[in-house]
Amino acid sequence: MINLSQTKVFGGWHKQYQHTSTVLNCDMRFAIFLPETAGPTSPVPVLYWLSGLTCTDENFMQKAAAFKKAAELGIAIVAPDTSPRGEGVPDDPDGKYDFGLGAGFYLNATQEPWKKHYQMYSYVVNELPELIETYFPVTPDKAISGHSMGGHGALTIGINNPEDYVSISAFSPICHPSIVPWGEKAFRHYLGEDKTTWQPYDAVSLINQHPVTTPILVDQGDADGFLHEQLKPETLLAAAKANNVPLTLRMQPGYDHSYFFIQTFIEEHLEFHAEHLRRDAW
Amino acid sequence: MINLSQTKVFGGWHKQYQHTSTVLNCDMRFAIFLPETAGPTSPVPVLYWLSGLTCTDENFMQKAAAFKKAAELGIAIVAPDTSPRGEGVPDDPDGKYDFGLGAGFYLNATQEPWKKHYQMYSYVVNELPELIETYFPVTPDKAISGHSMGGHGALTIGINNPEDYVSISAFSPICHPSIVPWGEKAFRHYLGEDKTTWQPYDAVSLINQHPVTTPILVDQGDADGFLHEQLKPETLLAAAKANNVPLTLRMQPGYDHSYFFIQTFIEEHLEFHAEHLRRDAW
Numbered sequence: 311m312i313n314l315s316q317t318k319v320f321g322g323w324h325k326q327y328q329h330t331s332t333v334l335n336c337d338m339r340f341a342i343f344l345p346e347t348a349g350p351t352s353p354v355p356v357l358y359w360l361s362g363l364t365c366t367d368e369n370f371m372q373k374a375a376a377f378k379k380a381a382e383l384g385i386a387i388v389a390p391d392t393s394p395r396g397e398g399v400p401d402d403p404d405g406k407y408d409f410g411l412g413a414g415f416y417l418n419a420t421q422e423p424w425k426k427h428y429q430m431y432s433y434v435v436n437e438l439p440e441l442i443e444t445y446f447p448v449t450p451d452k453a454i455s456g457h458s459m460g461g462h463g464a465l466t467i468g469i470n471n472p473e474d475y476v477s478i479s480a481f482s483p484i485c486h487p488s489i490v491p492w493g494e495k496a497f498r499h500y501l502g503e504d505k506t507t508w509q510p511y512d513a514v515s516l517i518n519q520h521p522v523t524t525p526i527l528v529d530q531g532d533a534d535g536f537l538h539e540q541l542k543p544e545t546l547l548a549a550a551k552a553n554n555v556p557l558t559l560r561m562q563p564g565y566d567h568s569y570f571f572i573q574t575f576i577e578e579h580l581e582f583h584a585e586h587l588r589r590d591a592w
Numbered sequence: 593m594i595n596l597s598q599t600k601v602f603g604g605w606h607k608q609y610q611h612t613s614t615v616l617n618c619d620m621r622f623a624i625f626l627p628e629t630a631g632p633t634s635p636v637p638v639l640y641w642l643s644g645l646t647c648t649d650e651n652f653m654q655k656a657a658a659f660k661k662a663a664e665l666g667i668a669i670v671a672p673d674t675s676p677r678g679e680g681v682p683d684d685p686d687g688k689y690d691f692g693l694g695a696g697f698y699l700n701a702t703q704e705p706w707k708k709h710y711q712m713y714s715y716v717v718n719e720l721p722e723l724i725e726t727y728f729p730v731t732p733d734k735a736i737s738g739h740s741m742g743g744h745g746a747l748t749i750g751i752n753n754p755e756d757y758v759s760i761s762a763f764s765p766i767c768h769p770s771i772v773p774w775g776e777k778a779f780r781h782y783l784g785e786d787k788t789t790w791q792p793y794d795a796v797s798l799i800n801q802h803p804v805t806t807p808i809l810v811d812q813g814d815a816d817g818f819l820h821e822q823l824k825p826e827t828l829l830a831a832a833k834a835n836n837v838p839l840t841l842r843m844q845p846g847y848d849h850s851y852f853f854i855q856t857f858i859e860e861h862l863e864f865h866a867e868h869l870r871r872d873a874w
Contacts, residue, residue: 318815319852375657375855533600570601573657 360456416463521553531565637733644740698745813847
């Protein structure tokens with residue numbers, strides 16, 4: 311593992327690393343924020359942040375304004391990249407932003423030529439936490455959050471692994487990818503035409519099949535240009551209600567899909583996760 | 593004036609505009625943050641933020657994490673670009689980052705081929721505030737801050753115009769540009785070989801010639817790679833002490849030259865300016 315950068319921020323550290331991923335078959339970069347209080351005798355819990363289409367490990371870390379509150383609450387934040395990268399990793403042949411590089415959709419591809427590298431589900435659920443828990447002063451206590459495609463990732467990974475993540479949150483998530491253009495395109499290529507294989511990666515389908523008791527917080531701006539065609543939070547809310555899943559959906563008037571929206575509410579998400587991480591630690 | 597974007601953030605608005613600058617002879621872009629409380633019957637004071645080498649209006653607005661506190665304090669923030677731009681605006685013939693485009697040094701050039709466009713001093717001191725005060729719900733109360741080259745800009749513009757700016761702050765400013773590589777290169781090209789013409793743009797020289805009573809706050813990271821060769825805050829501190837200028841210089845252990853450093857302390861700078869802006873309004 312190579313340390314690419316380390317920068318002091320709010321008394322703690324933002325660091326970037328490169329490592330060779332076994333499940334993704336390529337070199338990957340991730341970033342971690344470690345609060346000042348984190349140390350071998352005082353490990354801290356971890357919030358995993360999954361970014362949206364086109365992002366890398368840097369977008370959230372530079373634009374979300376999350377570190378002041380994370381430092382105060384004593385929470386580490388880990389931000390992986392959004393897809394495998396590098397020579398030999400196939401990209402969308404049409405060069406579009408919504409598939410291929412920067413658009414791994416946090417699933418395990420089963421189709422050629424994608425399946426060799428596009429295994430972001432296993433990377434986020436298994437390989438990355440193992441690495442983080444081996445090399446950094448953290449506890450096994452985990453929460454998960456994300457934005458847009460990463461909100462989809464946080465919901466599906468959190469719901470599929472209720473014993474691993476104490477709480478789930480999302481900003482502007484793709485709630486029901488099986489029925490929207492971004493999700494249909496990605497799932498068809500990565501998973502094939504059999505839609506039963508899509509269900510484990512669709513938050514609405516998951517909630518209907520496996521209602522969890524994990525608390526879920528979702529913020530969605532009502533001025534978000536992707537709201538009606540791609541995001542569909544009303545489908546998630548209906549599924550949660552029908553299955554008694556503890557979901558709070560907050561429609562935020564006037565807010566769009568940007569990091570300005572995220573920075574406005576990220577401190578409330580951190581407080582939400584901190585409450586459940588503390589409860590888990592008792 | 594063309595509105596290029598508007599995004600809700602912390603209840604207020606981040607907006608970008610393009611306008612034709614008379615003093616710079618080109619089209620310019622700037623960004624403004626307006627807190628929710630700003631309106632025709634409740635105008636707010638303005639903090640002008642000057643960015644460093646290579647930046648545009650976007651760096652501070654996206655990375656500084658300033659809006660939560662600015663919203664709370666009821667302060668607008670205006671971020672201009674760092675140089676004239678566009679077709680016909682000459683750039684460093686060597687293509688370096690430290691001169692020409694993105695490196696206007698907040699001065700009025702007197703030399704060919706620079707003087708037609710490189711008039712950032714007049715733009716920031718006169719043209720931009722006139723525009724802001726005409727079109728936005730702001731008071732004439734102004735404070736000024738900046739980073740690196742923009743810290744130099746904030747110091748020199750603030751000290752040269754003590755009646756216009758109630759307080760001055762800077763992160764990692766180029767304190768004594770006349771004697772450091774970045775400043776010498778820029779001043780020689782923009783202003784010529786006669787070093788007496790450099791003095792109005794050198795904070796240390798200015799303080800020695802025109803001691804002001806404007807309160808000044810400077811934060812400087814001691815892990816900043818540019819500290820000893822380019823920034824030299826000790827020269828500013830010595831000049832301020834010798835002339836009884838109310839300067840507070842805080843050396844911040846472990847911090848570097850990045851926006852992670854800025855976001856760590858920006859709220860304290862906003863509180864510093866708010867205190868003096870309130871006092872001015874009484």
